[in-house]
Amino acid sequence: MxxxxxxxxxxxxxxxxxxxxxxxxxxxxxxxxxxxxxxxxxxxxxxxxxxxxxxxxxxxxxxxxxxxxxxxxxxxxxxxxxxxxxxxxxxxxxxxxxxxxxxxxxxxxxxxxxxxxxxxxxxxxxxxxxxxxxxxxxxxxxxxxxxxxxxxxxxxxxxxxxxxxxxxxxxxxxLDSLAPIFMFLIVFWWTPPHFWALALVLEDDYREAGVPMLPVVQGQRATKVQILLWAIMLTALTVLFAGVSNLGSIYLGTALVGGGIFIAYAAWMLGQPGKRGAWRLYKYSTYYLAALFIAVMIDTLVR
Known part of the structure; x- marks a missing residue:
């Protein structure tokens, strides 16, 4: 050879x-x-x-x-x-x-x-x-x-x-219940604030590529306002889901605490200059969604 x-x-x-x-x-x-x-x-x-x-x-x-x-x-x-x-x-x-x-x-x-x-x-x-x-x-x-x-x-x-x-x-x-529709809506409502936080971090990249993400089109402050508004709506939706699906305190506690932190973080970020805190909010929102659905599973299994 x-x-x-x-x-x-x-x-x-x-x-x-x-x-x-x-x-x-x-x-x-x-x-x-x-x-x-x-x-x-x-x-x-x-x-x-x-x-x-x-x-x-x-x-x-x-x-x-x-x-x-x-x-x-x-x-x-x-x-x-x-x-x-x-x-x-x-x-x-x-x-x-x-x-x-x-x-x-x-x-x-x-x-x-x-x-x-x-x-x-x-x-x-x-x-x-x-x-x-x-x-x-x-x-x-x-x-x-x-x-x-x-x-x-x-x-x-x-x-x-x-x-x-x-x-x-x-x-x-x-699809015989409101429960799957609410779970669908929770992920649907979670998606914009999650990816808008990432878009803040990558604003220059999106502008260079010509992709009209919200920070590129309407600016950083408008994006942070939208993140806060969607976080509030998302939290309300997750709490309503507890009643629709008859879930107990494990899920409801996770929804209230997790959603409260999401809202507080988004409100804090709104008062910060530029894109400060956007990456941490993006990461938090990932763990938040995972925790929320794990709580659905645990609450169901322990009943």
């Missing part, structure tokens, strides 16, 4: 691993975990306890495939603006690790597998909702809204809220 062949064989494992990591990055696993965090509590609440574990696994795997499909196609469409933003220019497409053609096919194949998987192992309604969420995220949010209006994340948040409905219907086979 020549020296060149030896060197090539030694590089191959790292190349294969690098390509595998690139395809994993296409599905944005750092986002998917939070979406799936809302799926299991919805299933637990619908079942009135812990549902069959196989059903939980099938639903989570199908949801992961569906979300991965939407994220991969999103990165295919946004590859031009991803190259302009510091936060995204190292993604697989701008960096050239994955070609656009392969990224698109990867996303489409994942979507087909997700639909077949959920149809075969969960139920038809969950499969329809997953396909609808992929279509909404790709067409409505990515193609129509993201580059054209600052309300992109307001309307586009519906796609990220779909896992609550998918989790509920995986157990019941139908």
């Amino acid at each position: 020549t020296v060149r062949a030896v060197a090539s064989s030694q590089r191959m494992p790292s190349t294969v691993m690098g390509t595998a990591r690139a395809y994993v990055a296409l599905i944005k696993p750092n986002i998917i975990w939070l979406l799936l965090m809302t799926t299991v509590p919805a299933m637990v609440l619908a079942y009135g306890g812990w549902p069959p574990s196989t059903l939980v696994v099938w639903t989570l795997l199908g949801g992961t495939l569906a979300a991965g499909s939407a994220n991969a196609i999103n990165q295919y469409i946004d590859r031009d603006i991803d190259q302009l933003m510091r936060r995204t220019r190292r993604r697989p497409l701008p960096s050239g690790v994955v070609t656009p053609h392969r990224a698109l096919w990867f996303g489409l194949v994942l979507g087909v597998i997700a639909a077949v998987w959920l149809y075969a192992l969960v139920n038809v309604l969950s499969a329809i909702l997953a396909v609808g969420a992929i279509g909404f995220y790709v067409v409505i949010y990515t193609l129509l809204l993201k580059r054209n209006t600052w309300q992109n994340i307001v309307i586009g948040g519906a796609a990220g809220a779909a896992p609550t409905l998918i989790g509920w219907t995986a157990v019941t086979g139908q």
Whole structure:
């Protein structure tokens, strides 16, 4: 074996691993975990306890495939603006690790597998909702809204809220209660203040890429006012959900305390100069949503 062949064989494992990591990055696993965090509590609440574990696994795997499909196609469409933003220019497409053609096919194949998987192992309604969420995220949010209006994340948040409905219907086979609608609305109402906080941090990036996020269009103060208003509405919605779903003190306490901190932090940030505190609020809102849905699950299981 020549020296060149030896060197090539030694590089191959790292190349294969690098390509595998690139395809994993296409599905944005750092986002998917939070979406799936809302799926299991919805299933637990619908079942009135812990549902069959196989059903939980099938639903989570199908949801992961569906979300991965939407994220991969999103990165295919946004590859031009991803190259302009510091936060995204190292993604697989701008960096050239994955070609656009392969990224698109990867996303489409994942979507087909997700639909077949959920149809075969969960139920038809969950499969329809997953396909609808992929279509909404790709067409409505990515193609129509993201580059054209600052309300992109307001309307586009519906796609990220779909896992609550998918989790509920995986157990019941139908949307037969106000509870899944309220869970959907909670995630929907959580999405704008969460991503507006991030948009404050990345304002310069979005301006450079020509993406009309709220801070770019209306300024930092207007964005912070909207974050506070949406945090207040979100907290009210989470408290109402306790009554709608007959949840107890564990959930209600989490909703009141967590929402109160969210509102207080948003009010504090409003009085600060520039984007001070925006990153911490963004991180807090992530943990807040996770805690809220974990409380739904725990409250249901201990009843």
